[in-house]
Amino acid sequence: MSDNVSSLRQPADSAGVAALTRELAGLIVAALNLEVPATDIGPDQALYGEGLGLDSIDILEVALVVSKQYGVQLRADSEDNERIFASLRHLAEYVNTHRTK
Amino acid sequence: MLAYRAGTPIRAGQFLADVARAGAALGSGGNVLNVCTDRYRFAVGLAAALATAKVSLLPSTRTPEVIAHLRGFAPDAVCLTDEDGCDVDLPLVRFPDAPPAAPGEPAAIPDEADFTARVPRIEAGQRAAWVFTSGSTGTPVPHEKTFGRLLECMWVEAQRLDLVPGVSHTIVATVPPQHMYGFEASVLLPLASGNALTAERPFYPADICAVLAAAPRPRVLVTTPIHLRALLAADLAIPATDLIVSATAPLSGQLASEVEQRCGTRLLEIYGTTETGSIAVRRTTQTPEWLLWPAVTLEPRGGETWARGGHVEQPTHLCDVIEVTGRDRFLLHGRVADLVNIAGKRSSLAYLNHQLNAIPGVLDGAFFHCDAAAADAAVSRVGACAVAPGLDAAAITMELRRRIDPVFLPRPLLLVASLPRTSTGKLPQEALRSLAAAPPKPPTAA
Numbered sequence: 001m002s003d004n005v006s007s008l009r010q011p012a013d014s015a016g017v018a019a020l021t022r023e024l025a026g027l028i029v030a031a032l033n034l035e036v037p038a039t040d041i042g043p044d045q046a047l048y049g050e051g052l053g054l055d056s057i058d059i060l061e062v063a064l065v066v067s068k069q070y071g072v073q074l075r076a077d078s079e080d081n082e083r084i085f086a087s088l089r090h091l092a093e094y095v096n097t098h099r100t101k
Numbered sequence: 102m103l104a105y106r107a108g109t110p111i112r113a114g115q116f117l118a119d120v121a122r123a124g125a126a127l128g129s130g131g132n133v134l135n136v137c138t139d140r141y142r143f144a145v146g147l148a149a150a151l152a153t154a155k156v157s158l159l160p161s162t163r164t165p166e167v168i169a170h171l172r173g174f175a176p177d178a179v180c181l182t183d184e185d186g187c188d189v190d191l192p193l194v195r196f197p198d199a200p201p202a203a204p205g206e207p208a209a210i211p212d213e214a215d216f217t218a219r220v221p222r223i224e225a226g227q228r229a230a231w232v233f234t235s236g237s238t239g240t241p242v243p244h245e246k247t248f249g250r251l252l253e254c255m256w257v258e259a260q261r262l263d264l265v266p267g268v269s270h271t272i273v274a275t276v277p278p279q280h281m282y283g284f285e286a287s288v289l290l291p292l293a294s295g296n297a298l299t300a301e302r303p304f305y306p307a308d309i310c311a312v313l314a315a316a317p318r319p320r321v322l323v324t325t326p327i328h329l330r331a332l333l334a335a336d337l338a339i340p341a342t343d344l345i346v347s348a349t350a351p352l353s354g355q356l357a358s359e360v361e362q363r364c365g366t367r368l369l370e371i372y373g374t375t376e377t378g379s380i381a382v383r384r385t386t387q388t389p390e391w392l393l394w395p396a397v398t399l400e401p402r403g404g405e406t407w408a409r410g411g412h413v414e415q416p417t418h419l420c421d422v423i424e425v426t427g428r429d430r431f432l433l434h435g436r437v438a439d440l441v442n443i444a445g446k447r448s449s450l451a452y453l454n455h456q457l458n459a460i461p462g463v464l465d466g467a468f469f470h471c472d473a474a475a476a477d478a479a480v481s482r483v484g485a486c487a488v489a490p491g492l493d494a495a496a497i498t499m500e501l502r503r504r505i506d507p508v509f510l511p512r513p514l515l516l517v518a519s520l521p522r523t524s525t526g527k528l529p530q531e532a533l534r535s536l537a538a539a540p541p542k543p544p545t546a547a
């Protein structure tokens with residue numbers, strides 16, 4: 001669903017998503033005290049498991065940051081959930097579509 | 102009511118029919134690794150194993166290394182799963198859901214009036230489960246759980262939590278049913294005390310609020326400091342809850358007070374271990390002292406504290422620094438230095454070091470606690486230093502991922518020329534932490 005929604009949006013949004021991707025990388029690195037510089041996290045790198053190596057405790061922390069910063073409440077029962085954390089870009093697209101602030 | 106899924110009740114007659122179907126699907130082996138994520142299906146699988154004299158296996162994690170060990174421990178083990186693409190390397194048994202009603206016919210409703218006659222009789226001495234701790238030498242250590250003692254522990258727990266008999270509470274839990282705390286408080290407790298479990302396992306704060314809202318009152322939230330911290334910080338309207346139970350790590354008095362204020366109810370903490378199950382409870386806003394289960398006693402043995410008696414199967418060394426303050430009371434003063442407890446998963450530095458040093462190419466390596474003091478409620482991680490010329494951090498991490506639960510993956514993992522051993526060969530934690538705080542930076546191109 002979110003694929004269709006994002007592709008229907010104005011081109012300005014892809015710039016928005018790119019900026020959001022960088023912003024989220026910074027927020028994640030700060031919230032989780034990660035060793036890697038935010039600029040080293042590629043937009044298509046997996047956040048879970050073997051990519052960035054986040055675990056479920058980290059994901060809860062990221063969800064908190066996302067709710068505070070953008071007013072987006074993540075839900076595990078959403079069918080998008082696995083996709084959302086597939087990569088930074090997916091997370092950014094989801095936040096961009098659902099943000100309330 | 103025995104259980105709820107998405108607010109829809111599931112009655113005892115339905116449960117018994119589901120147990121009979123699952124029992125038939127499990128085959129003739131004697132052991133079951135039950136990985137169902139839906140808590141109701143897990144409970145059905147557990148009861149089906151009991152009714153067909155099988156033992157449920159509860160390992161502390163499901164890394165390939167641990168599953169390989171399980172195959173040796175219980176060669177006839179099957180894996181009961183309710184998910185597509187389950188990657189556990191055991192013969193898989195798909196959880197058999199009730200067949201849908203044929204078109205035009207009403208769904209078959211099991212006979213509720215007469216279900217007591219169909220309840221299987223389980224002997225108190227029957228082995229219900231093997232629960233594993235990680236051990237310190239690389240081999241998981243099994244702990245036997247007999248049915249009668251599991252129940253005995255839960256009857257005390259129902260009293261200690263003030264779950265009034267005759268009133269059915271709905272128990273919502275954020276913890277998995279396969280972890281000892283969740284196994285007890287979210288599955289055995291409701292089944293043993295006439296309360297109802299919920300199938301869901303909410304994760305994000307918004308999920309927790311939604312599942313609570315759908316659960317009939319009085320309702321209980323069984324959770325952990327990590328979820329409580331996230332729930333409070335999320336700034337959501339938390340549905341009225343009649344009791345909150347927390348375990349896996351002690352809560353600070355301040356967080357406990359905030360939880361009680363925001364949720365308008367009591368918060369009780371449970372203390373227990375995988376080996377002993379639950380053995381004590383406290384209301385943190387009123388006292389730092391833990392109240393033991395009546396038949397359980399603590400005894401000092403040469404600087405250590407051991408629990409025994411009541412439902413405790415074997416006298417057990419508790420890996421916490423404990424001050425006994427009365428016949429049935431004690432204070433907790435943090436962890437024993439070697440213990441690692443991250444989000445309710447316990448391990449030891451000795452075990453993690455063993456796994457790190459077992460990797461081909463690692464010449465020397467050691468884990469350390471990132472925080473000198475036991476962090477209060479927040480998550481305290483572990484880091485590691487390794488001497489491994491020819492390997493990079495990513496390769497070591499990938500190898501560790503096969504061997505240990507992801508929460509124990511070192512952060513940071515530093516490659517060093519040598520470990521900061523003292524002249525006597527000791528490796529002080531503080532020295533490892535200092536090394537991590539100021540890692541030697543390799544020269545990098547600008």
